[in-house]
Amino acid sequence: MRNNSDKTPVFQCQQCGECCAGKGGIYxxxxxxxxxxxxxGLSEEDFLFHYVExxxxxxxxxxxxxxxxxxxxNRCRVHPVKPRICREWPFLAPLLQYPEELEYAKGACPGIDPDCSHEEFVSAVRGQGKP
Ligand code: SF4
Ligand code: SF4
Incomplete structure (x- = not known):
């Protein structure tokens, strides 16, 4: 748990590239x-053939x-149009819903403040006007 005067964001990407390591699969x-x-600049058919399994x-x-x-x-070649799961990480439904999922994610993503509580994590999203 952070102290009340701590204004650092609960998430700040460290550009480590871990989340692009493909461990969980990007749907x-x-x-x-x-x-x-x-x-x-590809047809969907070509894109599916070359880049999707x-x-x-x-x-x-x-x-x-x-x-x-x-x-x-460590950069995304399709950054402007990358899938939603990539755009919204780490503020995904399972992490917002289950504290244990957030704790697990902290171990995988150094951008998530390890001291932030689940309540603080969820509040940060609400502060951005997201559900
Ligand atoms: S794992 Fe976390 S800190 Fe590393 S690039 Fe992905 S979002 Fe950023
Ligand atoms: S689409 Fe981009 S952001 Fe998403 S996992 Fe692949 S490289 Fe990373």
Whole structure:
């Protein structure tokens, strides 16, 4: 738990690239596929062929050497149109709902303040006008 005068954000990305390491798999909706394909100047068919793999939970971005195919020098090649899960991390529903998910995520993402409580984490999102 942080003290009341601590105004540092509960999350500040450290650009470590860990979340692009592809461990959990990045799932993309049809609209997201279309956006990424358009951004790269590819047809959706070509995009799916080159960058997407099927999985039991649906299509997900492929990996190369264990990392997302779009990570390059710790940067995202499709940043402006990256999937929602990438844009919203770490403020995802499971972390907002379950304190244990937040604690688990703290171990994986050095950008999340390890001292922030679940209440502070959720409040930070509400402060941004998100649900
Ligand atoms: S793991 Fe966290 S700190 Fe590292 S790049 Fe991803 S969001 Fe940023
Ligand atoms: S799409 Fe971009 S932000 Fe998302 S995992 Fe791949 S490289 Fe990282």
């Amino acid at each position: 993309a909706t049809r609209d997201e596929v279309a956006a990424m394909a358009g951004f790269l 099927e999985s039991p939970m649906g299509p997900r971005l492929g990996t190369a050497d264990g990392a997302c195919v779009f990570v390059e020098d």
